[in-house]
Amino acid sequence: MSKYVGASMKRREDPRFIQGRGSYVANLKLPNMAYLAIKRSPYAHAKIKSIKTDKAKKLPGVVGVFTGADTSDVGMLPSGWNVPGIKVPANRVLQTDKVRHVGDRVAMVVAEDPYIAQDALDLIEVDYEPLPAVTDAKKATEAGAPQVHDDVPNNTSYTWALGDKEACDKAFAEADKVVELDLINQRLIATAIEPRAAVAQWDAFKEEMTLWTTSQNPNLTRVVLSAFLIGIPEHKLRLISPDVGGGFGSKIPTYPEEALVPWAARKVGRPVKWVATRSESAMSDTQGRDHVTHCKLALRKDGTITGLHVATWANNGAYISLVASLIPTAFYVTLLSGLYKIPGIYGEVWGTLTNTVWVDAYRGAGRPEAAYVVERLVDAAAREMKMDPIEFRRKNFIPASEFPYQTPVALQYDSGNYAGVMDKAVELSGYSALRAAQAEARKKGRLVGVGIAACIEASGPVPSKVAGALGGVTGFWESGGLRVHATGKVTALTGSHSHGQGHETTFAQIVADELGISIDDVDIVHGDTAVITNGMGTYGSRSTSVGGSALVRSAEKVRAKMMKIAAHQLEAPLDELIYDKEQGKVYVKGVPSKAKAFGELAFAAYTAHNLPEGLEPGLEEDTYYDPANFTYPNSVHIAQVEIDRDTGEVTIQKYVAVDDVGKVINPLIVEGQVTGGVAQGVGQALWEHGKYDENGQLISANLLEYAMPHAHQFPPLQTGRTETPSPHNPLGVKGVGEMGTIASTPTIVNAVLDALAPLGIRHLDMPLTPEKIWRAMQAKS
Amino acid sequence: MAQSVSITVNGTAYEREVEPRLLLAHFLREAIGLTGTNIGCDTSQCGACTVLMDGVAVKSCTVLAVQADGSSVTTIEGLASEGNLHSVQNAFWEKHGLQCGFCTPGMIITVVDLLNNNPHPTDEEIRRGLDGNICRCTGYENIVRAVKYAADAMPEEA
Numbered sequence: 014m015s016k017y018v019g020a021s022m023k024r025r026e027d028p029r030f031i032q033g034r035g036s037y038v039a040n041l042k043l044p045n046m047a048y049l050a051i052k053r054s055p056y057a058h059a060k061i062k063s064i065k066t067d068k069a070k071k072l073p074g075v076v077g078v079f080t081g082a083d084t085s086d087v088g089m090l091p092s093g094w095n096v097p098g099i100k101v102p103a104n105r106v107l108q109t110d111k112v113r114h115v116g117d118r119v120a121m122v123v124a125e126d127p128y129i130a131q132d133a134l135d136l137i138e139v140d141y142e143p144l145p146a147v148t149d150a151k152k153a154t155e156a157g158a159p160q161v162h163d164d165v166p167n168n169t170s171y172t173w174a175l176g177d178k179e180a181c182d183k184a185f186a187e188a189d190k191v192v193e194l195d196l197i198n199q200r201l202i203a204t205a206i207e208p209r210a211a212v213a214q215w216d217a218f219k220e221e222m223t224l225w226t227t228s229q230n231p232n233l234t235r236v237v238l239s240a241f242l243i244g245i246p247e248h249k250l251r252l253i254s255p256d257v258g259g260g261f262g263s264k265i266p267t268y269p270e271e272a273l274v275p276w277a278a279r280k281v282g283r284p285v286k287w288v289a290t291r292s293e294s295a296m297s298d299t300q301g302r303d304h305v306t307h308c309k310l311a312l313r314k315d316g317t318i319t320g321l322h323v324a325t326w327a328n329n330g331a332y333i334s335l336v337a338s339l340i341p342t343a344f345y346v347t348l349l350s351g352l353y354k355i356p357g358i359y360g361e362v363w364g365t366l367t368n369t370v371w372v373d374a375y376r377g378a379g380r381p382e383a384a385y386v387v388e389r390l391v392d393a394a395a396r397e398m399k400m401d402p403i404e405f406r407r408k409n410f411i412p413a414s415e416f417p418y419q420t421p422v423a424l425q426y427d428s429g430n431y432a433g434v435m436d437k438a439v440e441l442s443g444y445s446a447l448r449a450a451q452a453e454a455r456k457k458g459r460l461v462g463v464g465i466a467a468c469i470e471a472s473g474p475v476p477s478k479v480a481g482a483l484g485g486v487t488g489f490w491e492s493g494g495l496r497v498h499a500t501g502k503v504t505a506l507t508g509s510h511s512h513g514q515g516h517e518t519t520f521a522q523i524v525a526d527e528l529g530i531s532i533d534d535v536d537i538v539h540g541d542t543a544v545i546t547n548g549m550g551t552y553g554s555r556s557t558s559v560g561g562s563a564l565v566r567s568a569e570k571v572r573a574k575m576m577k578i579a580a581h582q583l584e585a586p587l588d589e590l591i592y593d594k595e596q597g598k599v600y601v602k603g604v605p606s607k608a609k610a611f612g613e614l615a616f617a618a619y620t621a622h623n624l625p626e627g628l629e630p631g632l633e634e635d636t637y638y639d640p641a642n643f644t645y646p647n648s649v650h651i652a653q654v655e656i657d658r659d660t661g662e663v664t665i666q667k668y669v670a671v672d673d674v675g676k677v678i679n680p681l682i683v684e685g686q687v688t689g690g691v692a693q694g695v696g697q698a699l700w701e702h703g704k705y706d707e708n709g710q711l712i713s714a715n716l717l718e719y720a721m722p723h724a725h726q727f728p729p730l731q732t733g734r735t736e737t738p739s740p741h742n743p744l745g746v747k748g749v750g751e752m753g754t755i756a757s758t759p760t761i762v763n764a765v766l767d768a769l770a771p772l773g774i775r776h777l778d779m780p781l782t783p784e785k786i787w788r789a790m791q792a793k794s
Numbered sequence: 795m796a797q798s799v800s801i802t803v804n805g806t807a808y809e810r811e812v813e814p815r816l817l818l819a820h821f822l823r824e825a826i827g828l829t830g831t832n833i834g835c836d837t838s839q840c841g842a843c844t845v846l847m848d849g850v851a852v853k854s855c856t857v858l859a860v861q862a863d864g865s866s867v868t869t870i871e872g873l874a875s876e877g878n879l880h881s882v883q884n885a886f887w888e889k890h891g892l893q894c895g896f897c898t899p900g901m902i903i904t905v906v907d908l909l910n911n912n913p914h915p916t917d918e919e920i921r922r923g924l925d926g927n928i929c930r931c932t933g934y935e936n937i938v939r940a941v942k943y944a945a946d947a948m949p950e951e952a
Contacts, residue, residue, distance in 0.1 A: 023887055030895030031883040031902060033830020033870030040829035128813065206834040206842055206930050207896040258832070258896025259930050291835035513894030513931045681890045685936055689893060692933030716839035716928070724924035724934040729917070753933075 016595070017522035017532055021681035025532075026517040029256075036255040038210040038225045043284040046212075047076050049277055050130035050287070051270065052120040052137050053296065054112035057146035057368040057709020058159060061110060061139065064120055069136035074129035076281050078137065080120045081109035083280075087272050090332065091241040094339040096484045099171040102162035102366070104332040106242070106269040106276075112141070113161055113331035114370050115711045116296025118269055123277050123285060146368035146709030150328035151305040153365045161331055161366040170333055171364040173342040176349075177421045180357035184320025188311035192394040197778040198304040198382050200328070200703035202719055203375050205512075207258020208289040209298060211270055213278035222275050223251045229260040229510055230550020233487065235542050237267040237335070243275055254540040257512035261693070262374035263298040264512065265552050266335035270297075295714040300703050301375020303328035304341065304382050310390040311357070316398050318409045320357035323349055323386055327364050330371035337373045338364055343483045344379030344471070344553075350420035351387035352431045352467050352647060353409040358421045368709040374552060376693055377470070377751040381758055384468040388759035392465070396770065402763070403439060406467050407432060424471060426645045427747075428737050429673065435467065438649035438671040441733045447653050447667070455771060460656040461666075464764025468650075468756040471643035472554035472748025473741075490639040491555070492548045493563025495524065495571050497632035499619035501612030503528065503535045505567075508548015509560030510539050514750065515682045516556060522678055523561050523744065527568035529597030530611055547637075554646070554748025557678060562742045563638035570634035575599060575614040581625040582617065583607055644739040644747035648672040650691070650760040656768050661787030663699055663765055665726070670756065671733040675747035680734075683749050688730045690753020696722040697754075698761035702780050720780070799863040803828065804872025812859045818852075819843040821859035822869060830870040830899050834928070841927030844900035844907075845869050851907035853900075853926075870899035873906070882906050882944045891940035893931030901927045905941050914945055 029035055066078040090104040107118050120137050124130035145159040152158055153168040161168050185191060212225040222245050228234045231252040239247040257264060270287055278285040289297065304325050311320030327341030346360035377384075395405035410431040411418045418426040438444075447463050454461040474480065477488030492508035505524045509516060517537045525532040538544055551560075572592045579599035580587045589602045600608035609617075614632075617623060621630035653667040670687055677683050700720035704713045713719040738745030758779070765781050766774065772793045777785060796811040803826060810825050822828045822845070831854055834842035843854040846868040854867075873880040882905045885891065892898040901924070908915065908923040915923060920941045921934070929937060 024890065026895075027887045027892060030892055030898050031870075031879070031886050032874055033828070033899045035830075035832075035895045037829075037832065037896065039833070040823075042824075042827070128815065204930055205894070205896075206840055206928060207832070207894065208834065256895065258834075259894040261930070291837070291840075515893070685890045685893060685932060688933035688935040689931045690933070692935075693930070715837045716835045717837045721839075721928050721930070722933075723928065724938065725918070725921040727921070727934060729938070730933060730935045 015526040018526045018678050020679065022518055022522060022679055024515050024518045025521060026515065037207060037258055038212060038227050038255065039288045041212045041225055041286065043212065043214060046284040046286055047123045047125060047281060048127040048130045049274055049285050050122050050127065050134050051118055052134050054115060054117040054119060056112060056141055056143050057115050058144040059112050059141035060144065061108065061112060061119060062142055063140040065138040066120060069122060069133040072129065072133050072136060074125040075133045076123040076125065078120065078122050078133065081105055081107035084276060087276055088242045090267065090269060091237060092333045092338065093237065093335045093486045094484050095486065096171045096173050096338045096342050099338055100165045101333045102165050106272045114368050115709060116370055117331065121273055121277065123281050148367050148369050148705040148709050150303060150326040150365050150367065153367045154326065154363060161368060165366055168366045169363055170329060170366055171338055172362065174361040175346045175422055176359035177357055178359045180421065181320050181322055181359035184311040184357035185322065188319060189314040190312040191309055192312065192390060192397055193309040194389055194393060194776060196306045196308065196386060196389060198302045198306065198385055199779050200303040201301040201375055201697055201701050202295050202703040203261040203263035203298060203301060204719065204721060205259030205261055205263060208291055208294045209264065209268065209270065210288040211274040212284060212286045213275035214284040215279040217282065221249045221251065223253065224271065224275050225253045225255065226271050227257050227264055228254040229264040229512060229552055231510065231540055232508055232542050232545060232548040233550050234267050234271060238271060242272040252542045254510055260512045261376045262301065262378055262552060266299050266373050292715045295719065296370055296711055299334050299371050299373035300330065301372065302382060303372055306386055308386050308390055310394050312394055312398065316400050316405055316408055318353055318355050321349055321355050323360040325362050327362055328367050328369065328372055329364055330367060330369045332371050334371040334373035337371065338484065340374055340379040345383050347422045347424050348380050348383035348469065348471060349387060349422055351384065352411060352469050354411050356421065360422065369705055370711065376690065376754045378553065380470050380751065381694065381755045384466065384755045385759050388466040388468065388763065392763045402465050403435065403444065407435060425642065427642060427739050427741050429645060429647055430735060430737050431467065431647060433735050434647060434649045434671050434673050437733050437735055438651050438669055441671060441731060442651040442667065442669040444651060460658060460768040462654050462764040462768025464652045464654065464760045464767055466650050466756050466759035466763060469645055469647045470554065470748060470752050470755050472646055472751065473558035473640055473644045474553050474555060475640060475643055477639050488639065489549060490637045491559040491563045492545065492635065492637055493560060493567050494635040495564065495567040495633065497571055497615050499616050501534060501615045503530065505535060505537050505564055506545050507537065507539050507560050507564065508545050508550065509556040510551045514551065514556055519557060519678045519682060520561060520564060524564055524568060526594065527565055528571065528611060529594040554750040557744065557746045558644050558742045558748060559638055559640050561744055561746065563636045565743045566636040566638055567634040571632060574632060577625055577628055578614050578617050579609045582609060582623060641741045644675060644741055646672060646674040646747035646749060646752045648752050648756045650756040652760050652764045654761065654764040654768055656765065656786060661783035661790060663781060665728055667728060669731045669733065670753060671735065672752050673735045673737050674749040674752060675739045676736060676745035678746065684732050686749045687732050687753040690751060691730055691757040692722050692727060694754040694757030695761050698758045698779055698781060700780050700782065797860055799859055801862050802866040804868060814858065814860055816859045817855055818857040818859050818862050819854040822854060828869050828871050832896050832899060834896060839928065840897065841904060842897045842900040844903045844927065846903055846907065851904050870902060873902065880906065881947045882909065885940040885944035885947065889936050889940035889943050891932065891937045897927060897929045901929060901937060905944065909945055909948060913948060
């Protein structure tokens, strides 16, 4: 029995946040600090003819004004995931010849205070020659489209395909029925409430740089900065990502500002701080999704799915961001089997460049896009076959008896009981009552819909060797170290990073149970490369399955060394000793009184007065844990919505989320991840849109225009769980961070289309705003 | 150009020379070093910077420091008294009403204001009451639970 794992413990990190003592980067104030601001392009596409900085330089309080000519010693922003044949265009930290999206960088100011820095930006005169812009992922590849980069013909950076084309073609040739859809998965802006920020301090005498930055993966960013950008050796570069106010993928990439701020700090010889405004974040944080897709499903008369063909144009924006080419390839096409047995799947992708902000990972990253394709098609197929969408899904589910299951798109699913998850969702939602109520409502002319989505995620990527074979520049292991102190206290180091996920609680629960000690004796340290030498960070729902497993392995090593010390001191053979994880002690089998407590053994390891011959003093262990495979959390979500006939507004009346995320360490935190994820996915379905006009102007660059979800738009969210442990890691956990987002988007869209079905409306693209629905209703009336 | 202001924050009076354009949010964070009040947007949408000014919740990015001259401001740092958490702070902790914590100070201040005006709000009143504050992490579910928990825990006013 574990003491902590499985318990809904209140979070240990919360006291500082609820009292306003979070250590966010923007809070830092160093002596003699100067403030940096960036001059950004107002055009989506333009030649830079000249940049005049003299007026800005003369403004009192301005320390320096710099352009790309000054920062030519900084390297190009690299691609960290290179699918075969990818063309990665040059991306300077400050552009010199051309700007390629609204928000692209042309100059920067360092000043005595942030207000003066903003004033100085207005005094920089940039002479632009505007060029035609292209924003649509597919149109960018057509003849005559504006070329974003001269060395990337047809704006196509890469193409990719996966699956069994022959089996797919055969399925369609022999199909009784084919269901087709054209889908747009719209552009989204991640909008972590903390805008990005960076502070740099240069020690000229030690030649050491410290950079505080809002990163989900400070160690990884350090490697990229050191190896590709600012030339400061890795051992002389310290990155600290303290408390970070949400990421959702947008704080994974290495950003130009993370090179510019330390560059400026060294240049002006003072600490330098940059904090993005919200609108600056909107036009410079990597954005999400943006697929144009044609997809079709092949079916037999009885409703058996036999084939799936998907062609997607994935918008990468103006440059290739750090892991951009991973998202619509190995994180997307591989997930097209969903929860279903589909013999013939083939997916093709065109990764294109446009005059828009760069696109990279956003909560779910490729997997929501896949789930949206599959679940929209499945729902459309059920409707056309006149089958209940739940029965249709059940009929095509991979049965529980067939795990591990090899899909035709490379993945081997670990474990699952999809029918069990469905049963629970049907029960919790009162599905048949929902349908009965819908039938009654329809009689009265009300537009009530019930939506279902059954989704899979591949979380916690992936064996490093596989990553390398697919195009990854780095591995996907995680580090986890335990420093057992002489007094029996434990410092746990993780290369994973918490920016809301609650590692300081969850990881402490794991470590305390593994060693059999009080959670009060465990401290979790993350986010400082001076302490954590190497790490990969947090994304892809990997923290617990990979980072947590690293700590489990280190705990095994600590226990093994303690056993050796105990065997020596108790004068008992090693194989007669038992490590008691309940009590935190080692005792002789059958003689519980003959024992050494955790604290005694820790102390003995450091006094080193009485250790076995040849055993080193000290009690510190490290692990680099390389995942055996992804884990495969899965879910069934069911929602009921009603549409106002007069306004087209959607009201969510009921929402039930049943997720199987394997073994649960902290139910309170897991439920929080699910509800938060659901809201974010509903945001995509109904409201959010990173919208560009025909000139490439970003017209949703602040929170007045970008429609974030608000509290009153949700009913109470009901959650449920089944637990099918993953065999792929010692904890049995699966990822939970992204599952809610993946499932909720198609759930809501399916519910809205179900409500509109009596009007003959078969398809609408997201976001399903009142205006869009109202126009569709008018067109049908 | 600079103007003199006197603003009482969490019971302490601060006299400062400020530019007329200085926002109250920046006054709190930069001039007097109270960084608990976060800034999450530039159009008064997110509510992360919400503070109480003379007992009423305001978004401190929408108030100039000179407008706050003579006022009494309570920030998140001033909510706990003598080491005891305010019941709203405690409720957020109990109900897991926060994840990354960035919107939390403004959210908590808003809830204090909400419950001051309406000690026993319905679910609908709670959700409407939170509409001026954006949380990207929680989906609001646990924030609503925290508000109910706080409402139940708050002492009845005589």
